[in-house]
């Protein structure tokens with residue numbers, strides 16, 4: 173069973189390992205050889221960002237980190253916006269962990285911060301992620317061509333957004 177809790181500095185090593193997995197790098201903008209100290213710095217400087225981890229029981233009472241999600245609120249006139257990210261360990265995809273963490277992030281955004289808009293970038297070929305986000309109310313808003321370099325090839329990415337009722341929003 174997955175337990176979701178706040179990420180702690182002590183999770184840095186596990187999160188660096190997850191960030192270096194080939195499937196995670198393929199689906200995200202993680203660089204090769206991401207270091208524990210870099211993750212530690214990110215967690216230590218979290219400020220108003222919300223970093224969650226998903227842990228499972230690895231036996232003998234030991235817990236293993238298998239997923240991470242983040243919600244990064246905007247500032248000033250974008251303080252109603254939150255940027256979301258999500259990663260699941262390569263060996264644990266397809267078990268509902270991504271959906272559980274995303275739901276927890278959406279709960280924080282909707283019910284505890286009152287954010288109006290959530291947004292994220294996703295590689296256009298990341299069909300699992302796109303489907304997951306669509307199931308949670310995100311829509312594809314546009315496509316960035318040649319947005320990122322992946323293994324020597326430029327790839328496109330979608331911008332996805334999820335809007336809650338926004339009184340006064342000017343329709344496009």
Ligand SMILES: CC(C)(COP(=O)(O)OP(=O)(O)OC[C@H]1O[C@@H](n2cnc3c(N)ncnc32)[C@H](O)[C@@H]1OP(=O)(O)O)[C@@H](O)C(=O)NCCC(=O)NCCS
Nearest residue numbers: 196199258259260265266267268269270271294300301304
């Ligand atoms: C994308 C990712 C977060 C999804 O998390 P997950 O735990 O594997 O997904 P879940 O098991 O919660 O499944 C969520 C949905 O995605 C679907 N899904 C999972 N793997 C899939 C696949 N390979 N192809 C198509 N759909 C897939 C599931 O069917 C499920 O949809 P459903 O609710 O309609 O059944 C995870 O695969 C991952 O971290 N991948 C590498 C990093 C990454 O790409 N992060 C996202 C960057 S935007």
